[in-house]
Amino acid sequence: MANINYNPNLSLCGGTPPAPAPAEGASAAPVTVTPSVELHVCMGLNACKGHDRNGTNNCAGTGYCATATQHNCQTLNDCHGQGGCGLYGDAEQQMLPGANECGWQGSCAVPIQAERYSTLGENTGKSVWLLARKLFEERMMRAKRAVGEPPFKCGPPENWLTSVLGSYDSCGNSGDKRCSFGFNNPDDHAKELCEGKKE
């Protein structure tokens, strides 16, 4: 796993400043440098080979999971492009899953489960993951990169995320996106969301 640990001192003015770099010529203990990967928010949103949580994906868009730090709510993302969106945030923010400008400006949890839908803006009631994937594919088009198929066509189902991450939670009190009241079929909802229909 290639997550970069979050440092609050780098995210907002105030608090303890980071330790200064060693002076030139000063002897410093050797540092092990971990090869960096691009930090992204979910399955199928990686730009490069080996840039998913497991480091085993073969090409752009085929990764299994986020490299950005997992978190469960608004304002908890570490940096640029590392926030989810959909359940909180204004209409503009909700159009930017995985594309926020700066740390703490993401408006929802990472990774983005397949069942999540937007609550404001043009994408209201529609899949957040599909929107994230669309933004990603547009970016890859500008970068002239070929994009492969994601492991799940419409993003990672919440049950799958729970099974691989141990636990998974996204913010809100209004209930599990897959729960049943005895009269609905959660799989039908997932299919409709996957097809781009409104919830």
Add this chain to the structure above:
Amino acid sequence: MLQTKFFSTDSEVTPANLGDAIQQAIEIEIATIPVYLYTYYSINRVPDQDAISGSLAQELVKHGRTVKEANKIALDLSAEIMVYANKAGALIMSVAIEEMLHMALSSNLKQALAGLPELIGKSPSVWPACLPGHEPEFPINRDKLSLDQLITFLKIESPDPLPDKQLQAAPIPYKTIGLFYQMILDCIETNDLPYNTHSPQLLPGNAYYAQNNIDTVYYDKEHNPHFTNAPDSGDLLYVKDRDSAIHAIHCVVEQGEGFPGAPGFNPDGSVDCGKIIPPDFDDFDKKELSHFEKFAQIYCHYKTLNDRFNKLGIGKIEISDYFVVNVPKNPSTAGYPAHIRPVSDFLNGIYTYIFVMVENCYKKSGNTQYELFMFGIHKSMIFILNSVCGDIMKLKYTSHEDGKEYFAAPTFEDYPFGLISSPKSQLIELYTAAVNVYPTISYLGQRVQDLPDVAL
């Protein structure tokens, strides 16, 4: 009951007392926030349907239904209770966030017309409380969801004056919140007032305010989401001249009470559960109900459910027992036992610090204000406060007043930050004391450290 008196003899709004009147409006809005939030948190929005269904089936069998019949009816009723609990929560939260919007709009008005809004330490300190200046006075409690509590909510948002039982001499008296704002509006319309356009306000377009979030959504029986607020119902607004001031006031009044012609209580004092009519909405697309009508919907839906239970012979069941948490009426931190008191103090510290930060937003502009709002207020409100509200309600205690067992609940008291150190450093101390008695909240430690450091 505590009622702040703003004026000694005035009974109308004039340019001379306009600032005090707008401050009174701000404090009316603030007074509603702990009340609505307290009731919101008393609702379990996702109760256990299997448990409800099983319990209902047993009752129905006891009343002569076959097992097959009972199971079928119980499944349907339990689904309806699931929908009701979630819907009640969504509607109350949708009103609460608009009360926060109203506080900001009134603060923008004050900043433009009379100077810095005062927000810190303005939550009611004595309970039952009442709306500052409202005639007649009526008691407002922090209490769990019930039909009585919904009647209080309806009184707060009533578009019609309440029957005068015993009028008291109150400065700037008013019969409804809408009529109080109307007095401010009349003053603004009839006087050529100077508008301060240099001091910071909370402006639209900065992601400060969002009409809907996942907490304002509920699902119907087929699990289709319903959004309780509409995007066109209102937003923050820059108060820079007479027109924008009038626009801000209309937004507050229409969200609360609907458009002119919206009915209030029936003449006999009962709740009007009749058909929804166009003035009951607060937006032009007729997608969002006024606060009064939202609360009427919760009230009437409960009555309908009750009628169904009666017809099935199981009317003695208190439906709310399935999804309302047994929290005390008007608790105080001082009344909690030692294993809860520090957690309540921490919760109130966060609650109060939000007002400290909002007030500071009226002293800062540009990116500093943005960081303060997004990283301080949003993080505190949506993540830290919401999380600790949920966590404190897992703690039980026995009341020394009535000897009964309750779940603890957020008290939403203003925490008295001292002047010797910064509020943030005191907040960190409150967190440390709380986590010592309740390690469950340790996951919040880093997030408290992350908050901006704002002075009183």
